[in-house]
Amino acid sequence: MSFMQQKIFRIVLTLLLAFWVGFAGFCQSAVALTGEQKLVSEVWRIVNHAYLDETFNHQNWAGVRQNVLQKPISDQQAAYTAIQNMLKSLDDPFTRFLDPEQYRSLQVNTSGELTGVGLQIALNSETGKLEVIAPIAGSPAEKAGIQPRDRIIQIEGTSTEKLTLDEAAAKMRGSAGTIVTLSIERDGEKEPRQVQLTRDRIELNPVIAELRPSSQGKSVGYLRLTQFNANAPMELARAITSLEKKGADAYILDLRNNPGGLLQAGIEIARLWLDSGTIVYTVNRQGIEGSFEALGSSLTNDPLVILVNQGTASASEILAGALQDNARAQLVGEKTFGKGLIQSLFELSDGSGLAVTIAKYETPNHHDINKLGIKPDQEIPSQQLTRDQVATEADSQYKAALDLLGKNKIVVGSA
Structure with missing residues (x-):
């Protein structure tokens, strides 16, 4: 060689x-990666692939993973804590980790009933405070007078400042008959109020329907939709069909204090009212728009007014925005909550779960809902009402809706 x-x-x-x-x-x-480290990496990969904000809150997302894995992760609980800290850096309260028990509990929200106080809650992304979206109709929270935008500052004497959304929800859940005390902060009140609630079984019957006479001689179908669960489209379709047979000339759809629920339920309900038109656009981090359209299968073209307030959120806003932008309905009440983000739920390898913000909603006229809400056609401020006063002569928003229907100022049919 x-x-x-x-x-x-x-x-x-x-x-x-x-x-x-x-x-x-x-x-x-x-x-050498342990099971705990693999779980952290699994969460990192999902967020890296799917999260709406491609800047990951203006940080080096790969560096976040590296920093987490450099530290010892001794057991499952340490892995969960590491994941929560990693997600916290995104500053998005809707992208969150759920341990196996929390993940199973989340499935209850789209079934038939639950046990607890009946509050839909969110972390305000600007203030970081735990905020009420809306109380569930007929729940202990509603009966106690808790309102949208109330801030929960303590649960059983524990400050909510350092609690995640799911930890706060877990503290309020419990067996029927047990008591939980909340400290509530409200705009216009100097001191927090202490509210004692007795947990109860809450049936999630999403639709209330009645045929009512109006002073103008019309028969008005009053529909109150309390939640967008899996049963809501079918139940509302049955209610509209029944009211049509009974001779309804016009409708009031009450979405006040409806915190939303399943996106698909909102889309299917919009199709009950629309013959044509776009219902909602979705925009992901690439800016790619998906859309959902009406299918030409509306159940009625009768005039429609929708009641909204600050507790009208998420899927409720999609429905309200779709019918407003398509000139199918006019909105009466207050500006809506402003939750226009889409979360997808991922099951992780150990039975825990991950909710990730993957896209945002835009109305048919390309109005961004998130943090902005939807402005009603006729603004009428909310008033303090008892449960029996809702949708009666004592309810100024309901009366305004009746007046609109009586004056024939509602466009009939889709745009």
Whole structure:
């Protein structure tokens, strides 16, 4: 072998050895990942692929993963804490980790009933405070007078400042008959109020329907939709069909204090009222728009007024925005809550779960809902009402809706 051949051989051998050492180190590193570290990496990958904000709150997302995995993660609870800290850096209260029990509990929200105080809550992204979206109709929270935008500052004497959304919800859940005390802060009141609630079983019957006479001689179908669960489209379709047979000339759809629920339920309900037109656009981090359209299957073209307030959120806003922008209905009440983000739920390998903000909603006229809400056509401020006064002569928003229907100022049919 010549001198030149020997030199080339030594260079190639050195490169091969360097490659092998590097590859072996890589394999050893991959094998060395513990189950807890793999769970952290699993969460990181999902967020990296799906999260709406491609800047990840203006931070090096790969660096976040590296920093987390450099620290010891001794057990499952330590992994959960590491994941929560990693997600906290996104500053998005809707992107959150759910331990196995919390993940199972979340499924209850789209079934038939639950046990607790009946509050839909959110973390205000600007103030960081735990805020009421709306109380569930007929729940202990509603009966106690808790209102949208109330802030829960303590649960059983524990400050909510450092609680996640799911930790706060877990503290309020419990067996029927047990008591929980909340400290509530409200605009216009100097001191927090203490509210004692007795937990109860809450049936999530999403639709209330009645045929009512109006002073103008019309028969008005009053529909109150309390939640967008899996049963809501079918129940509302039955209610509209029944009211049509009874001779309804016009409708009032009450979405006040409806915190939303399933996106698909909102879309299907919009299709009950629309023959044509776009219902909602979705925009992901690439700016790609998806859309959902009406299918030409509306159940009625009778005039429609929708009642909204600050507790009208999420899927409720999609429905209200779709019918307003398509000139199918006029909105009466207050500006809506302003939750226009889409979360997708992922089941993780150990039975826990991850909710990730993957996109945002826009109305058919491309109005961004998130943090802005939807402005009604006729603004009427909310008033303090008892449960029995809702949708009666004592209810100024309801009366305004009746007046609109009576004056024939509602556009009939879709745009």
